[in-house]
Amino acid sequence: xxxxxxxxxxxxxxxxxxxxxxxxxxxxxxxxxxxxxxxxxxxxxxxxxxxxxxxxxxxxxxxxxxxxxxxxxxxxxxxxxxxxxxxxxxxxxxxxxxxxxxxxxxxxxxxxxxxxxxxxxxxxxxxxxxxxxxxxxxxxxxxxxxxxxxxxxxxxxxxxxxxxxxxxxxxxxxxxxxxxxxxxxxxxxxxxxxxxxxxxxxxxxxxxxxxxx
Amino acid sequence: xxxxxxxxxxxxxxxxxxxxxxxxxxxxxxxxxxxxxxxxxxxxxxxxxxxxxxxxxxxxxxxxxxxxxxxxxxxxxxxxxxxxxxxxxxxxxxxxxxxxxxxxxxxxxxxxxxxxxxxxxxxxxxxxxxxxxxxxxxxxxxxxxxxxxxxxxxxxxxxxxxxxxxxxxxxxxxxxxxxxxxxxxxxxxxxxxxxxxxxxxxxxxxxxxxxxxxxxxxxxxxxxxxxxxxxxxxxxxxxxxxxxxxxxxxxxxxxxxxxxxxxxxxxxxxxxxxxxxxxxxxxxxxxxxxxxxxxxxxxxxxxxxxxxxxxxxxxxxxxxxxxxxxxxxxxxxxxxxxxxxxxxxxxxxxxxxxxxxxxxxxxxxxxxxxxxxxxxxxxxxxxxxxxxxxxxxxxxxxxxxxxxxxxxxxxxxxxxxxxxxxxxxxxxxxxxxxxxxxxxxxxxxxxxxxxxxxxxx
Numbered sequence: 001x002x003x004x005x006x007x008x009x010x011x012x013x014x015x016x017x018x019x020x021x022x023x024x025x026x027x028x029x030x031x032x033x034x035x036x037x038x039x040x041x042x043x044x045x046x047x048x049x050x051x052x053x054x055x056x057x058x059x060x061x062x063x064x065x066x067x068x069x070x071x072x073x074x075x076x077x078x079x080x081x082x083x084x085x086x087x088x089x090x091x092x093x094x095x096x097x098x099x100x101x102x103x104x105x106x107x108x109x110x111x112x113x114x115x116x117x118x119x120x121x122x123x124x125x126x127x128x129x130x131x132x133x134x135x136x137x138x139x140x141x142x143x144x145x146x147x148x149x150x151x152x153x154x155x156x157x158x159x160x161x162x163x164x165x166x167x168x169x170x171x172x173x174x175x176x177x178x179x180x181x182x183x184x185x186x187x188x189x190x191x192x193x194x195x196x197x198x199x200x201x202x203x204x205x206x207x208x209x210x211x212x213x
Numbered sequence: 214x215x216x217x218x219x220x221x222x223x224x225x226x227x228x229x230x231x232x233x234x235x236x237x238x239x240x241x242x243x244x245x246x247x248x249x250x251x252x253x254x255x256x257x258x259x260x261x262x263x264x265x266x267x268x269x270x271x272x273x274x275x276x277x278x279x280x281x282x283x284x285x286x287x288x289x290x291x292x293x294x295x296x297x298x299x300x301x302x303x304x305x306x307x308x309x310x311x312x313x314x315x316x317x318x319x320x321x322x323x324x325x326x327x328x329x330x331x332x333x334x335x336x337x338x339x340x341x342x343x344x345x346x347x348x349x350x351x352x353x354x355x356x357x358x359x360x361x362x363x364x365x366x367x368x369x370x371x372x373x374x375x376x377x378x379x380x381x382x383x384x385x386x387x388x389x390x391x392x393x394x395x396x397x398x399x400x401x402x403x404x405x406x407x408x409x410x411x412x413x414x415x416x417x418x419x420x421x422x423x424x425x426x427x428x429x430x431x432x433x434x435x436x437x438x439x440x441x442x443x444x445x446x447x448x449x450x451x452x453x454x455x456x457x458x459x460x461x462x463x464x465x466x467x468x469x470x471x472x473x474x475x476x477x478x479x480x481x482x483x484x485x486x487x488x489x490x491x492x493x494x495x496x497x498x499x500x501x502x503x504x505x506x507x508x509x510x511x512x513x514x515x516x517x518x519x520x521x522x523x524x525x526x527x528x529x530x531x532x533x534x535x536x537x538x539x540x541x542x543x544x545x546x547x548x549x550x551x552x553x554x555x556x557x558x559x560x561x562x563x564x565x566x567x568x569x570x571x572x573x574x575x576x577x578x579x580x581x582x583x584x585x586x587x588x589x590x591x592x593x594x595x596x597x598x599x600x601x602x603x604x605x606x607x608x609x610x611x612x613x614x615x616x617x618x619x620x621x622x623x624x625x626x627x628x629x630x631x632x633x634x635x636x637x638x639x640x641x642x643x644x645x646x647x648x649x650x651x652x653x654x655x656x657x658x659x660x661x662x663x664x665x666x667x668x669x670x
Contacts, residue, residue, distance in 0.1 A: 018534075024453065024501045029278040031509030032238035036271040038458060041465065043258050059478070111443060115409055130468075131478035144490060145442035148435045149484075166464040166479075174460065179488035183467075183480050188435040192350035192366065194373045195241060196393035201349055202401060202408070202481075203435030 004148040030203035045164050052129040052164045053211070059132040063186030064199060066208040069159075073097065076156065077211050080121070088118035093141055094156060097121055104142050111145045124184075126161035127209075128169050133185040134209070135169065137178035144180050148188070155184070158212050219560070221567040224539035227532075229650075238370060243364075244623035249577065256468070262302065267581035270388040270518035273456055274537060280423040280456045281499065285480040287426025288497055291488045296498045301331035308415065308448055309340055311496055315446055317342075317413045323371040323430070323437035324348045325417030326364050326521060327450050327500060329543035333415075344415075347436040349400055350457040356383045362537030364544055365474050365523040368537050370536055375392060376625060386622075392588025404436070414440030418451035419520070421497075424459045428497065431480040438484055449486070450498045453505070454517040459666040466520060469579040470547045507555040512590050516551045518580040525574035525584055531567055538590045540564060547574035554595075562600040564593035623662065 037187050047055075060067050072074050073096040080100050084090070090101035091114075097103070101121060122141050124134035134155050138144055142156070163169055188203030199205050214303050218224040229235055235387070253259045273280060285295045298304035304327075310519045320337070322328065323346050334344045334355075350367035354360065356379055361367030366551045377391035386399045421428040428449055430437045437633065441447045457466065463483075463593035471477040489495040509515050526532045526546030539544035542553045542561065550564035565588045574584040595601050632639050641653050659667075 008625055020299040020303060020501075024297055024301060024499070024505055025278050025281060027501070027505035028281065028508060032277050033275045033508075033511070033514065036268070039265045039268040041265055041461065043261065110485045112409055117404075128479075133479050133483070143442075145439065147534070148438045148442065166468050167461070170461045170464040178485070179490075181485040181487070182438070183479065183483040184481065185477075185483075186481050188433070189474075189481055190349045190397060190434050192348070192353065192368055193371075193376055193393035193396055195244065195366075196373075198394050198397040200326045200401065201397060201434035201436070202347070202404060202439050 030170040041167065043165065043167050047164060048162075049162065051161050053159055055164070056127060056129040056132060056162055057211075059129065060186075060209060063132045063207075065132065065186055066206070067211060068208065069211045069213075071213045073212075076212075079210075080154075086116075089116055091117055091146075091150075092120070092121040093105065093119060093146070094123055097183070104146075107142050111143045111149075114143060114146055114149050118151045119154065120146050121154040121156065122147060124155050124157040124161075124168070126163055126172055128163055128166060128183070130165045131185055133166075133183035135170075135173065135181065135183055137176075137181040139178065141148040147182070147184060148203040150204055151200075152189070152206045152208070154202075154208040154210065156210045156212055158205045215257065218539075219541045221535065221539045221541075221563045224541070225535035225567075228536045228539055229534070235534055237372075238536060241369060242527045242533045245475060246524075246577075249473055249524055249527065250476075250590055252472040252476040252478060256472070262465055262469055263579055263581055266469055266520075266579055268519065269457060269462050269465065270580050270633055272516060273454070273458065274517060276458075277453065277508065280458060281453060283423040284421055284426060284456055285499075285537055287423070289426075291426045291661070293426065293489065294493070294496045295493065296496060298498055298500045298502070300502050301500075304328075304331045304450065304498055304502065305333050305336040308450070309337060309342065310395075311446060311448055311494075312337075312342055312413055315413065315494075317446065319343045319345075319411055320413040320415060321345050321347050321407055321411045321444070322415040323417065323432060323440055324351055324367075325415065325450055326543050327417060327452050328415065329360060329593075331450075331502065333450075345404075345411075347404055347407070347440055348432070349397065349436075350436060352400060352404065353379065356380075360538070360543065362545065363519050363526060370538070393650070404430070405439075408439045408443055411440070412444055413446040413448065414444035415448045415450065416441055418449050418455050418497075419470070420463060421451055421456050422458075422460050422463070423456055424550060425487065427460075427485050429463060430484045430486065431482065432484075433477075433481045436553040440574055441484075441486070442490070445492070446494045446496070447486075447489070448498065450500060453499050454519075470522055473524040473577065473579040474588050486577050490651045503556045510555065513551065515582050515585055516548065516555070516584075516587060518582055519548055520580055522579055524577040524579065528573045528577050530571065530573075531571060535567065540567070547584045547588065550580070551582075551584060551591060554591050556666060558595070558598070559600065563602075565589075566602060567597060623660070626660045630658075630660075 068079055077100045091104050092101040095105050124136050138152045187199045187207040188201045189199050190201035191197050266485055288295050291597045297309045298307055337344050346352050353368040353376055363369045373391040380386040382389050384399050384403050416430050418428045471480045525548050529547050532546040540549050542549050553561040568588045570585050572585040615621055641648050
């Protein structure tokens with residue numbers, strides 16, 4: 001009897017949902033105003049890619065991001081080794097950096113196992129000069145939580161992959177496939193206590209960006 | 214600290230008892246308004262962006278039925294489970310049923326004004342589900358058992374010493390400690406443990422894209438991502454007006470949102486959720502709760518364009534000097550004052566009057582909502598319905614009578630000047646609301662009419 005009762009309740013619940021959907025759509029259709037056309041978005045960019053990189057560096061500085069301009073992965077390794085603390089758990093999703101940190105090729109374990117990662121080094125598809133945001137998708141980081149759960153984050157981006165504004169950014173994203181994607185602009189932060197800026201609210205306390213030639 | 218007064222003017226009187234604190238609150242919010250100005254003035258095409266955003270949102274409202282169906286179809290194809298809720302009660306039931314199905318009785322939640330509107334936390338707690346808010350500001354007001362007073366800065370009305378006291382009591386921080394860095398670090402440790410042990414996470418939605426079925430969540434702290442990526446079940450709740458047509462439109466809205474809200478060029482994280490992770494369930498709850506009816510009101514539908522940046526609150530001289538709780542709703546300030554009467558005109562009849570109609574709100578709105586015009590229109594509706602303030606009813610009638618009789622008008626003016634000159638205590642007393650926090654002006658010697666006769670006549 002109990003299971004029968006439960007089945008009936010679930011059936012009722014389902015009916016409720018189906019009818020809510022139809023009722024909402026019916027009411028919306030009845031009340032929505034006559035069609036208003038979408039605008040054609042046209043924001044011309046007059047500056048040059050070289051200027052975008054300079055603008056990006058200024059922006060990243062304001063976001064408390066450490067920036068290194070490097071010519072190759074060997075230079076990144078040198079910097080990482082100079083600043084490395086032996087007992088720290090450092091992981092990367094960049095094969096070229098596999099000999100200075102633990103290379104994560106694909107998802108093998110539960111994401112919770114990343115809770116003690118001190119430094120994660122990941123690539124970005126591209127960066128945006130106007131706001132310092134780096135576009136990262138799941139395929140570049142393997143674990144979605146990696147850039148958030150790590151104590152410190154480092155992002156490697158090619159200088160040729162800098163755009164100026166968010167309109168150009170979405171032109172680049174258009175048509176690409178991703179299950180999860182995120183713009184990351186600086187370290188995690190909060191100003192909830194009397195508007196005092198504090199870095200490292202829940203996510204990384206610091207962000208380093210390597211601008212690669 | 215939190216009052217349950219449901220009349221703005223009365224609550225504002227309470228808020229104004231502590232004048233230095235009101236000055237502090239006022240200055241803090243003005244500081245954010247100034248940051249918004251700096252950020253928006255740095256973009257030459259700012260006005261063009263506002264116009265685009267307004268036009269996109271107009272298009273959304275005029276095609277909402279189709280966009281909702283497109284979004285549902287795409288989201289389902291992405292492997293997301295889509296629910297529809299007619300009202301707050303159904304929304305709460307849906308969330309609870311998802312948790313029950315997975316036998317989950319503890320959940321983390323990132324900022325969602327919709328769930329505040331629906332009273333989800335109370336409902337779940339009543340049903341034995343523990344909810345922990347993870348945005349730092351929201352966690353602070355949750356520990357204090359208060360609602361947020363601001364949609365972007367939930368504890369803007371709290372001083373750091375008070376937060377230190379609260380954390381000492383609940384999180385075991387050092388007594389007397391008030392350093393924001395120290396307090397934030399304590400909250401980080403406390404919430405990290407929470408993120409790692411909860412199997413369900415609820416987030417809000419900033420934008421849902423009809424074209425792709427993905428939804429975007431913006432945070433500075435990373436709390437939405439910490440919760441959602443570590444959970445087996447991710448529930449995202451959104452009002453039906455949060456849809457935008459195309460992915461490319463995010464370029465417009467993400468440029469406007471954070472600049473308008475806090476003066477940042479973009480929030481630290483703008484997360485695009487498209488497909489669930491393997492072994493993860495993602496649910497989207499589309500909530501009406503009065504919005505479809507609101508859509509049918511020609512004079513008031515524009516307020517559904519709102520992207521919840523709170524620029525109108527930060528700039529509002531009344532909000533800054535009365536505090537968010539005076540508006541007794543999840544969304545306060547000018548935008549709350551035009552949204553909430555759609556939902557319940559009687560319960561919120563005081564709010565359209567909680568404004569000077571200065572128009573600053575409309576000037577800063579990134580989607581060009583005619584906020585102060587709607588405040589004025591709501592006043593007209595409320596007066597017609599007999600819901601206006603009664604003190605105004607009597608004085609307006611008297612005024613109308615006097616103005617219709619020129620001789621009586623002259624005598625009244627003379628009498629008023631005499632009163633102000635010889636017996637100022639008649640008006641300069643506590644019974645006259647205009648005397649509060651003000652000095653009455655010195656009376657002129659003669660009326661304009663008398664002066665004109667003498668000098669030009």
